[in-house]
Amino acid sequence: MDLHGFGHLLLAGTWITLKLAFTSLFFGLILGLLGAAAKLSPIRILRWIATTYTTLIRGIPELLLVLIIYFGTTEILLRMFDKYIEISAFAAGVTALSIAFGAYATEVFRSALQEIPKGQRESAMAIGMTRWQTFSRILLPQLWRVALPGLGNLFLVLLKDTALVSVIGLDDLMRQAYVAAGFTKLPFTFYLMAALIYLLLTIISMQVIRLLEKRANRPWQGARS
Amino acid sequence: MQKTKRFAMSLALVASSALMATSVTADTIRIATEGAYAPFNFIDSSGQPGGFDVEIANALCEQMQATCEIVTQDWDGIIPGLRARRYDAIIASMSITEERERVVAFTEPYYSNVLAFVGPKGTEMPTDADSLKGKTLGAQRATIAGQYLEDTLGSVVNVRLYDTQDNAYLDLASGRLDGMVSDKFPAYDWLTSEAGSAFEFKGEDIDIDDKIGIAVRQNDTELKERFNAAIQAIVENGTYAEINAKYFPFSIY
Amino acid sequence: MSDLIIQLSQWLLTLTQGAEPWDSYARYLPRLMDGVWITLQLVLLSGVIGFLMAVPLALMRISKNPWLWVFPYCYIFFFRGTPLLVQIFLVYYGLSQFESLRNLGWIWTDVLSQPYWCAIIAFSLNTSAYIAELFRGAIQAVPKGETEAAQALGMSQRQQYQHVILPRAFGIILPAYGNEVILMLKGSALASTITLLDLMGATRGAISRTYLSLEFFVLAGFIYLILTAVLIGFFRLLENLFNAHQRAQDMKINNLDPQIKDKHLEDSVR
Numbered sequence: 001m002d003l004h005g006f007g008h009l010l011l012a013g014t015w016i017t018l019k020l021a022f023t024s025l026f027f028g029l030i031l032g033l034l035g036a037a038a039k040l041s042p043i044r045i046l047r048w049i050a051t052t053y054t055t056l057i058r059g060i061p062e063l064l065l066v067l068i069i070y071f072g073t074t075e076i077l078l079r080m081f082d083k084y085i086e087i088s089a090f091a092a093g094v095t096a097l098s099i100a101f102g103a104y105a106t107e108v109f110r111s112a113l114q115e116i117p118k119g120q121r122e123s124a125m126a127i128g129m130t131r132w133q134t135f136s137r138i139l140l141p142q143l144w145r146v147a148l149p150g151l152g153n154l155f156l157v158l159l160k161d162t163a164l165v166s167v168i169g170l171d172d173l174m175r176q177a178y179v180a181a182g183f184t185k186l187p188f189t190f191y192l193m194a195a196l197i198y199l200l201l202t203i204i205s206m207q208v209i210r211l212l213e214k215r216a217n218r219p220w221q222g223a224r225s
Numbered sequence: 226m227q228k229t230k231r232f233a234m235s236l237a238l239v240a241s242s243a244l245m246a247t248s249v250t251a252d253t254i255r256i257a258t259e260g261a262y263a264p265f266n267f268i269d270s271s272g273q274p275g276g277f278d279v280e281i282a283n284a285l286c287e288q289m290q291a292t293c294e295i296v297t298q299d300w301d302g303i304i305p306g307l308r309a310r311r312y313d314a315i316i317a318s319m320s321i322t323e324e325r326e327r328v329v330a331f332t333e334p335y336y337s338n339v340l341a342f343v344g345p346k347g348t349e350m351p352t353d354a355d356s357l358k359g360k361t362l363g364a365q366r367a368t369i370a371g372q373y374l375e376d377t378l379g380s381v382v383n384v385r386l387y388d389t390q391d392n393a394y395l396d397l398a399s400g401r402l403d404g405m406v407s408d409k410f411p412a413y414d415w416l417t418s419e420a421g422s423a424f425e426f427k428g429e430d431i432d433i434d435d436k437i438g439i440a441v442r443q444n445d446t447e448l449k450e451r452f453n454a455a456i457q458a459i460v461e462n463g464t465y466a467e468i469n470a471k472y473f474p475f476s477i478y
Numbered sequence: 479m480s481d482l483i484i485q486l487s488q489w490l491l492t493l494t495q496g497a498e499p500w501d502s503y504a505r506y507l508p509r510l511m512d513g514v515w516i517t518l519q520l521v522l523l524s525g526v527i528g529f530l531m532a533v534p535l536a537l538m539r540i541s542k543n544p545w546l547w548v549f550p551y552c553y554i555f556f557f558r559g560t561p562l563l564v565q566i567f568l569v570y571y572g573l574s575q576f577e578s579l580r581n582l583g584w585i586w587t588d589v590l591s592q593p594y595w596c597a598i599i600a601f602s603l604n605t606s607a608y609i610a611e612l613f614r615g616a617i618q619a620v621p622k623g624e625t626e627a628a629q630a631l632g633m634s635q636r637q638q639y640q641h642v643i644l645p646r647a648f649g650i651i652l653p654a655y656g657n658e659v660i661l662m663l664k665g666s667a668l669a670s671t672i673t674l675l676d677l678m679g680a681t682r683g684a685i686s687r688t689y690l691s692l693e694f695f696v697l698a699g700f701i702y703l704i705l706t707a708v709l710i711g712f713f714r715l716l717e718n719l720f721n722a723h724q725r726a727q728d729m730k731i732n733n734l735d736p737q738i739k740d741k742h743l744e745d746s747v748r
Binding site: 056058059060061062063064067068071072075076156160161162163164166167174177178181185186187188189191192194195198199202203 | 555556559560561562563564565567568571572573574575576660663664665666667668670671678682691692695696698699702703705706707
Binding site: 074078167169181182183185187 | 299305388389391392394395398420
């Protein structure tokens with residue numbers, strides 16, 4: 001396929017897409033853990049906050065979230081501090097995608113935590129561990145294994161959602177395809193090219209996730225046989 | 226294109242922060258432009274800002290005998306950046322509007338924008354509301370052209386508003402649009418390019434009394450007056466006409 | 479209906495007395511409601527078309543004959559592995575690259591050149607890939623005893639599918655299908671990028687005139703939440719109607735509740 005010299009721009013865009021996806025994954029995982037902890041917490045107000053968070057995110061389009069954060073945050077900051085603080089497209093994108101990822105990850109972590117037998121929690125308490133110790137020493141290490149398949153799927157969704165950030169002008173893969181299509185008047189060629197790159201990223205991610213799952217399950221395989 | 230623009234922007238930011246560090250000399254004026262509105266302002270292949278606005282800016286600085294630093298800034302953040310003192314003036318084909326005058330001050334206009342209809346060559350396309358009835362016309366969202374289209378023809382034609390001007394051009398070329406309303410001078414640039422060669426202006430220009438000025442901070446009256454004097458001077462000594470002729474075969478003042 | 483909304487808007491305008499953002503809310507109410515209507519059309523039409531496309535895709539996908547399963551496999555993989563935004567642009571802007579399409583007569587002028595139909599095509603293709611995967615999982619989840627019983631009754635393969643497996647599979651996926659429709663509702667906001675004035679498009683239009691970005695985005699978010707709630711309610715009702723007589727023990731219907739579980743978690747991509 002003749003890319004009219006736009007090939008390197010697509011690659012540069014792919015790099016930004018990956019940076020965006022992994023940065024959002026990092027913050028999204030933290031949000032998800034906090035959310036799950038809040039949902040299972042004995043404090044009612046925390047549970048309420050977490051439920052509101054996940055319900056809101058489930059009903060609001062990701063595109064709207066990206067736009068609210070990009071245009072809205074500066075306005076809120078301006079009104080609060082009467083000072084203009086510029087939010088870069090990248091920061092806005094990471095914020096929006098992390099928030100969206102975090103909401104779904106909250107559910108994954110929550111059900112994973114519930115899957116861990118209650119007996120373990122009780123025995124930890126019985127030997128005098130505090131609630132936090134039980135969480136950090138007993139539950140958290142096992143969480144990874146149980147939550148991995150769900151998180152893997154969420155990462156694939158996140159990877160595709162990064163394309164939305166092109167709407168606020170971040171030079172990601174989608175946006176570079178957009179620029180190239182406008183410049184060369186060959187929209188089909190460039191959007192198809194972008195689609196194939198996204199597909200490739202999906203395939204690679206799936207293989208990596210599968211590998212991670214294999215590794216995470218290794219200690220358990222011996223016990224089963 | 227976009228890439229180079231960002232790159233130039235970060236360069237410009239580095240440059241301007243370095244400038245601030247070495248204490249700004251009294252007569253250095255920092256001027257922002259957008260760099261995405263050809264032929265008025267754009268980033269050339271070497272990453273330098275160029276275009277009508279930039280040449281006018283340089284001519285004004287020469288007239289004022291000041292050193293100028295040209296930086297590029299995204300449109301959405303261009304007024305806030307001025308207020309945050311990142312630069313001292315905006316020369317970026319900005320229309321003087323009441324809304325903007327509440328937050329910044331404008332010089333006297335340095336050119337007048339008009340709108341125009343664009344349609345395929347070889348077709349009759351009268352531009353009165355009756356003849357346009359039922360046709361599909363496009364414009365860019367959040368522009369004066371888009372507002373004009375919605376306000377004056379919204380009830381008789383199908384209005385399609387695009388995120389970018391490029392997408393409107395794509396749909397005009399594909400035949401999805403019967404015509405387009407846009408700022409005349411950038412459209413002139415497109416019509417003279419290969420992609421726009423099958424299209425032409427239709428009907429009369431639409432004069433919406435859209436004046437383009439230089440924006441400065443509201444309390445910067447001194448700078449505003451210096452710009453005003455310089456604009457008048459370059460119009461009188463012919464520098465303006467010289468720059469004008471490089472871009473358009475007609476006067477846009 | 480629209481007259482009523484315009485009257486309501488005018489009445490609200492007399493109440494707001496120019497206080498922002500309420501004044502702009504009232505003024506743009508009719509356009510936003512038009513947008514809601516377009517959003518609903520997009521979601522419902524592509525939900526139905528996507529469903530109809532998904533059934534044959536799923537049936538081909540579970541076949542053991544490589545000639546049959548390769549196409550749906552690639553199709554599903556493509557539409558699930560790429561962003562919806564790319565798909566919409568591919569359908570809308572991409573098609574205009576082929577000049578020969580413009581000679582297709584009404585197919586070009588009334589369908590492919592209309593952003594409305596392009597959005598419906600893109601959404602239907604996208605959602606059918608997801609629903610087909612759901613269907614495949616559901617067909618395989620129909621308890622073996624039921625197909626064996628049908629076989630014992632002397633039903634042909636075709637009869638088994640028609641009378642036992644497909645209706646049963648439909649019951650199984652109903653909650654997950656509802657979930658998919660809600661994801662489609664969220665995805666439909668992308669129609670605004672191809673000039674369509676859906677709820678998102680109308681919102682962005684209002685913002686470009688009033689500059690009240692935060693206010694209108696928040697309002698739109700609120701309306702999307704209401705639409706989500708309405709859809710959830712609708713599918714709960716449908717579920718009760720459809721699954722009431724066959725709520726078997728082994729089907730964890732509650733586990734498929736859109737509020738509790740997400741489809742993306744439910745059926746692994748592999």
